[in-house]
Amino acid sequence: MPDADRDNTHRPERPRYGDVVSGIRDLIIEGELAPGSRVPERVLCEKFGVSRTPLREALKVLASEGLIDLLPNRGARIVDLTEDDIEEMFQVMGALESLAGELAARKITEEDLAELRALHYQMALHFTRGERMPYFRLNQQIHEKIFATSGNATLVKVYRGLSGRLRRARYIANISRARWAEAVEEHERILAALESRDGAMLGRILKDHLRKTCETVRHALMPVEE
């Protein structure tokens, strides 16, 4: 039975196919679509108020991004990352971030630095206040900013792809207070390396920082699974 407010024709505004893609992404990050769970097209169609055609297009994109698995004739399944997957992804992100750091150190302007400093001290404030969620967001912004400063758009895209797949895991991995303090310290070293334009040093710090973040996520994630 079609809803009364829906008709058989193309509506100029509202849920386009792209909205469905980001909508499903959000559902995955928020955990409404649990990893490993099977997702019938019907359910998602109703959730977004679109028919199966744009929804299936969205699923294809999400599958090629690695967020869901598409089993022929058996529908979509939310990808469930194993501990090894996470380690692999962080390893690749380490190489990417190291490159981003080297490039950023060469190109960074005083304005970029000022912006990063502002983000950093805002983040540090959230740390001292114990505000995990705002800290998390600022942290992401800082790393995004470093990639943006690298000036390499391809690098940014590849990073975003991996980062998006890991977002859910990082989101639910509760950092320990001790590791949290350590991470803030590492961020101070990151800032210092950028200020002195020491690309090689920055690359090393970032790679090391990511390696430790990986350990945090892995350990925080696996035992409890939510």
Add this chain to the structure above:
Amino acid sequence: MPDADRDNTHRPERPRYGDVVSGIRDLIIEGELAPGSRVPERVLCEKFGVSRTPLREALKVLASEGLIDLLPNRGARIVDLTEDDIEEMFQVMGALESLAGELAARKITEEDLAELRALHYQMALHFTRGERMPYFRLNQQIHEKIFATSGNATLVKVYRGLSGRLRRARYIANISRARWAEAVEEHERILAALESRDGAMLGRILKDHLRKTCETVRHALMPVEE
């Protein structure tokens, strides 16, 4: 007018949606779909003998892979890489390959080494015979093998994504004889570093090799554009 041999129903075998994706990929690599050209859905439907639904799903995937641009309400356009795009992509591939090399050097077995040696000397033979196309293929296989040996599936996927976008450019970039000889030499050093399990050295060699390959592609590509 529908063809006589096509009906309104689901056919169990033959052109599935996935075939269309790789089919279009091939058309792009072979240059049948020129970079920058607009591609109406209609012609692709006829080329592959499918209706618009699976074709559009394929286009979405190719767009998210970065092979085509999808302009809302205005169809698909084959991505035309600029010189800067190519440089960016090689820079990222350099970081990836460097990581792959370091990991591979740690994990490589005698059997892997034997396989790589076989590929290498086969490739060297094609070089001495001046057989560009077979050389090109073996070269790709060697790099693929190094990535596979790294044991990091994510790394392989990210590499394949970038490599696929660059394939067309590398395919038509005619290497100079001088640079060709140099590349073969670099490959010997790659093999030597793997044999001595020197990951750091291998990483550097690979990054340098990619940097030079990038220059080759850029210069061979831009002046003539075909």
Add this chain to the structure above:
DNA sequence: AATTTGCATTTTGCATGCAAAACGGTATTT
């Protein structure tokens, strides 16, 4: 003559329909 307007044609975005494949549960067989 150059630019703009109008309209027929083409192309895109989406909903729907239909058949094949998978699923679920009961009945049948061993």
Add this chain to the structure above:
DNA sequence: AAATACCGTTTTGCATGCAAAATGCAAATT
């Protein structure tokens, strides 16, 4: 009773239809 065969239901894959958006080109306006 356990395993298997059967059959209705659900879900998937694809073709098609229709309306909105874009496109192309001739006629009208300045």
